[in-house]
Amino acid sequence: MDRRQFLSGTTTLAALSLAGSQAFAQAAGAPEKASLKLGVGGRPLLYYLPLTVAERKGFFKEEGLTVEINDFGGGAKSLQSLIGGSVDVVTGAYEHTIRMQAKGQMIQAVCELGRFPAIAVAVRKEKAGEIKSPADFKGRRIGVTAPGSSTAILAQFAMVKAGLKPNDAAFIGIGGGAGAVAAMIKGEIDVISHLDPVIAKLEEDGLISTLIDTRTEAGTKALFGGSNPAAVVYLKSDFVSANPNTVQRLVNAHVKALKWLAAATPEQVADLVPTEYHLNDKPLYLKAVKNSLESYSRSGLVPQGGQESVLDMLRTIDPELAGAKIDLAQTFNGSFVRRATS
Known part of the structure; x- marks a missing residue:
């Protein structure tokens, strides 16, 4: 659309x-x-x-x-x-x-x-070669707005679909603003599950490679099979x-x-x-x-x-x-x- x-x-x-x-x-x-x-x-x-x-x-x-x-x-x-x-x-x-x-x-x-959901899940650019899908999230540090929030739940759902358990990764609360961008820049996280403008900023700066994108209808259907x-x-x-x-x-x-x-x-x-x-x-x-x-x-x-x-x-x-x-x-x-x- x-x-x-x-x-x-x-x-x-x-x-x-x-x-x-x-x-x-x-x-x-x-x-x-x-x-x-x-x-x-x-x-x-x-x-x-x-x-x-x-x-x-x-x-x-x-x-x-x-x-x-x-x-x-x-x-x-x-x-x-x-x-x-x-x-x-x-x-x-x-x-x-x-x-x-x-x-x-x-x-x-x-x-x-x-x-x-308008949530995107992305990996640090330098780790894109080893983290190619949610199946590779085991043992990784995933930045989310807060543990238990929708950003964490969506990432966990993607992990389970890929054959992992919801707790196979460490979920780290990085907030919702500039602090979230800083967490990726500083290397505090390997993966981020977050929203715009944070995702857009990281994409623009070439810091991440996006794996899942539910900002669009097509991306939402790809993950959930329908609306969410x-x-x-x-x-x-x-x-x-x-x-x-x-x-x-x-x-x-x-x-x-x-x-x-x-x-x-x-x-x-x-x-x-x-x-x-x-x-x-x-x-x-x-x-x-x-x-x-x-x-x-x-x-x-x-x-x-x-x-x-x-x-x-x-x-x-x-x-x-x-x-x-x-x-x-x-x-x-x-x-x-x-x-x-x-």
């Missing part, structure tokens, strides 16, 4: 999304909780760009919400903060809703932000039940962000985000944004096939989930997106 096709598909939905969210906002009552704490694991990453757009464009404020964004080292840490009660909502990987249900914690996604949803907005299920107006307005803001992204140019995105997101290389950031446009959700809804794909991935790498009874219908509540786009 090229950029023109992507924009064609998103622009129609986006127009409906904005009109629908504005109409619902006018009809909805006041938010039950107008001030929210939100957790995110690596805010500068393009994986979380819809969140940055919602904040920088003032969409939260338009919906009557004050959102304090807490940036953690990885998605697993954001999840821990939600469970611990220090944040109300998280933008993070959809897979967390499944993993927590298996542990008896009901977490519910309410809006899809990314329809592909990525970033979502998720909360505790009891919070969703107790605060429907708040959640609706939160979803409205993110739907507006997806709409804005559908029509935005890479230059507009680069001008919107904080300059430190560019990693001191704005032209490269523009390239990374252009390459990422295909990965953002076009509907805000997690498809059934995508839910099943993520569950299959988790069961492949996690023995605790292999026999667990999971009700996928409880992991995603699409009613808020449907109201925002109807």
Whole structure:
């Protein structure tokens, strides 16, 4: 799919999304909780760009919400903060809703932000001759945003598919910004499983050789055999039940962000985000944004096939989930997106 096709598909939905969210906002009552704490694991990453757009464009404020964004080292840490009660909502990987249900914690996604993982797995250029596929990851040091985060889980899934065990490599948390680039430059890791703009920066500098690329639909299908949803907005299920107006307005803001992204140019995105997101290389950031446009959700809804794909991935790498009874219908509540786009 090229950029023109992507924009064609998103622009129609986006127009409906904005009109629908504005109409619902006018009809909805006041938010039950107008001030929210939100957790995110690596805010500068393009994986979380819809969140940055919602904040920088003032969409939260338009919906009557004050959102304090807490940036953690990885998605697993954001999840821990939600469970611990220090944040109300998280933008993070959809897979967390499944993993927590298996542990008896009901977490519910309410809006899809990314329809592909947008994660690339790459090897240090000088080791490309000896590390040619995930089958060669045994005993290697793999840099991820944080152990237990989606970057680690995707790499583990690739290892299992290649005949290894999930713990056959050492997973090292390197964060989500310039520190991740530095870890590769310093030789602290052999392999990296990460996102743009980190991957784009390492590729541009000729430091890595990419083995797996789920920034595109083709790359995602090559690894998973189909779709595999990525970033979502998720909360505790009891919070969703107790605060429907708040959640609706939160979803409205993110739907507006997806709409804005559908029509935005890479230059507009680069001008919107904080300059430190560019990693001191704005032209490269523009390239990374252009390459990422295909990965953002076009509907805000997690498809059934995508839910099943993520569950299959988790069961492949996690023995605790292999026999667990999971009700996928409880992991995603699409009613808020449907109201925002109807």
